Amino acid sequence: MMNQAKIVGALLLAMTWTGCVYDDLDTLGTPFDCDTFETTYGMDILPLVEDHCQGCHSGPTPAAGLAFGSHAEIAQFAEIMVDRMDLPEGDPQLMPQSGKLDSCSIARFHAWIEAGKPNN
Numbered sequence: 001m002m003n004q005a006k007i008v009g010a011l012l013l014a015m016t017w018t019g020c021v022y023d024d025l026d027t028l029g030t031p032f033d034c035d036t037f038e039t040t041y042g043m044d045i046l047p048l049v050e051d052h053c054q055g056c057h058s059g060p061t062p063a064a065g066l067a068f069g070s071h072a073e074i075a076q077f078a079e080i081m082v083d084r085m086d087l088p089e090g091d092p093q094l095m096p097q098s099g100k101l102d103s104c105s106i107a108r109f110h111a112w113i114e115a116g117k118p119n120n
Ligand code: HEC
Pocket: 049, 052, 053, 054, 055, 056, 057, 063, 064, 066, 080, 081, 082, 084, 085, 092, 093, 095, 096, 097, 098
């Protein structure tokens, strides 16, 4: 009787734990193997914006009139940028329009904002 209870308990614990890992990956957007502590503008933020945003948001006639070229511009618009990146897949306002970025990249963008948007 005692052993059976222990096994059921262990199984429940295992199921709960697995559930948490799933929640992390799917909804919280910060996978546990995503290191946001060493996020820098030069290594993480600028390459992301170059690869996924500047195709439309740069040059003389940027999409929505918004150019994300310099550190000053990216810092100025960072909150509305990440708001668009955070939208669910399939949302017509999601940026980039081609599909949601991986959760670690988005988590690093948030971390950079929280760090005060340094030009590092
Ligand atoms: C394929 C072209 C394209 C790419 C790539 C793209 N955008 Fe956009 N973006 C647009 C267009 C077109 C609009 C205007 C329509 C709209 O608001 O959805 C827009 C609008 C926006 C707006 C709204 C501006 C406002 O007035 O509120 C933000 C913020 C934005 N984009 C951020 C981003 C970010 C951040 C990225 C990269 C992660 C990105 N976009 C990549 C085409 C693009």
